[in-house]
Amino acid sequence: MTTEELITALEHAWNAGDGEAWAANFAEDVDFVDVVGRIQRGRATIARESQKIFDTIYRGSTLKIRQLSSRPLGGGIDLVHTETVLSIPAGHLAGEQRGVQTQLIRDGRVVAFHNTIRGDIATFTGHDADLAARSPQEWDS
Template sequence: MTTEEIITALERAWNAGDGAAWAACFAEDADFVDVVGRIQRGRATIARESQNIFDTIYRGSTLEIRQVSSRPLGGGIDLVHTTTVLSVPGGPRAGDTRGVQSKLIRDGEIVAFHNTIRADIAAFAGHDADLATRSPQEWDS
């Protein structure tokens, strides 16, 4: 699959609540770091864990995915960054959540995927206005 086809397939699978279809975009031995930092290894684990959230906290949710960038790293591997908007109709995660993902794609399959929630830095830092104005490289100074 092309990168565009992978993104379309991921979005379609999420919106259908289909963990197996979601995981079909991943290599058999892929690594997926989910939004809470769990490392899921292998397509079967990714399918199972995805179906668990589709059936519970993300039931009826929709996901919009947009490619931000893509660049070849050599050896047939591309680094792809995407952004997402996840809309959850009810339950503990109700509302819209924005995210950023990094994917390594080889031979039409995702071999590595890292998912991160986007948050306001001032809120994340306990409303520290000074910290919110500084770049991450300045946080230790």
């Protein structure tokens, strides 16, 4: 499976609310860091935990995934960055959430996945204009 096919399969599985189909895109021994920083290990865990959110907080949600970049790392592994727009129809999370993901892909399956919510830098810095204007590398100076 190509990276483009994998991204399409992930998007379709999410939009179907199907935890097993979502997890089928991951290696059996995947390491998956979810949006709140929990480390989930293994395809079975991904299937179970994903189905929980498809049935509750993300019920009826739709996900759009766009590839930002891809480069080979050697050994048949590609480093892929994607961005997502998650539309949630109801509940306390209703609305749109944006995210960025880092994935390691080998043999058409995700072997490592890290999901991050994309937020507003002004809010993150407590509306500190000086800090918000700095690049992350300058934050501790």
